[in-house]
Amino acid sequence: MSDKLFDLTGKVAALTGAGGVLISMMAKELAVRGCKIAVLDLMPAAAQKVADEIKAAGGEAIAVVCNALDKASNEAAAAAVIKQWGRVDILVNGAGGNKKEATTSPEMSFFDIPADALKFVMELNLMGSVLPSQVFGKIMAAQKSGTIINISSMNSFRPLTRIIGYSAAKAAINNFTQWLAVHLAQNYSPNIRVNAIAPGFFETAQNKFLLRDEKTGALTARGNQIIGHTPAGRFGVPEDLLGAFIWLCSPSASFVSGIVVPVDGGFSAFSGV
């Protein structure tokens, strides 16, 4: 096996939500491997911090404020990337997440969940990947090469209890991943690939309220249930995603398109018995 299989030197990568926990790790790993990184995030300070960290480590990066839910904002971000480096080889649709208000609980029944909260979660997770794919995918179509990585979730295969909107939206991401893989290859170039990663359970700010008691930090019943159903016996750490991520971005996956790769410590394989 040669290193060329995983060579990403000189590639230009744009990652939405790259100011956050998981996608910033991906951005940094691409930078270490010689990619030029556009750190796209709604939050200017978060994007700048990650870009600064990449540059301090000797990498090449720009911070670009971008609302993944706004086509014009995506277009402005893409223009900034093209102005800087002239092309885009990798798009990571990382902006996404759940919202407490769109989650059932003893205080919030399914019947009372506000439509606005559900719409927000559906919109962020589905349209937040579709719109950047339209904008950056168009550049890849003109280049006749590129790779898009969507970020799915465990709840996309079988819905998890409580998180109704997030489950529906991530299931839609799997379908969109397959659809776009076929569409771009058939209509523009077989050298454009689209895949997704479905992370298992990673402890981050947006799911902490489900996994740990706010006061004591002890695992909730749900947190314990998850660990009990994860053969690896632990939550994931962001670094766990990097192997599958780099593989999907790299030439070693040149015949891999339209798949959703679980990185979940075995969660999705385990029936519970």
Ligand SMILES: NC(=O)c1ccc[n+]([C@@H]2O[C@H](COP(=O)([O-])OP(=O)(O)OC[C@H]3O[C@@H](n4cnc5c(N)ncnc54)[C@H](O)[C@@H]3O)[C@@H](O)[C@H]2O)c1
């Ligand atoms: N944390 C987990 O356990 C887990 C599991 C499965 C999937 N995921 C998915 O992984 C992805 C990243 O999650 P994370 O845990 O790193 O989240 P995070 O909350 O740490 O980061 C999300 C980032 O997205 C940015 N963002 C929010 N709305 C945006 C918008 N409209 N446009 C651009 N940027 C926006 C936020 O500012 C933030 O920096 C999400 O799609 C999430 O659904 C996370």
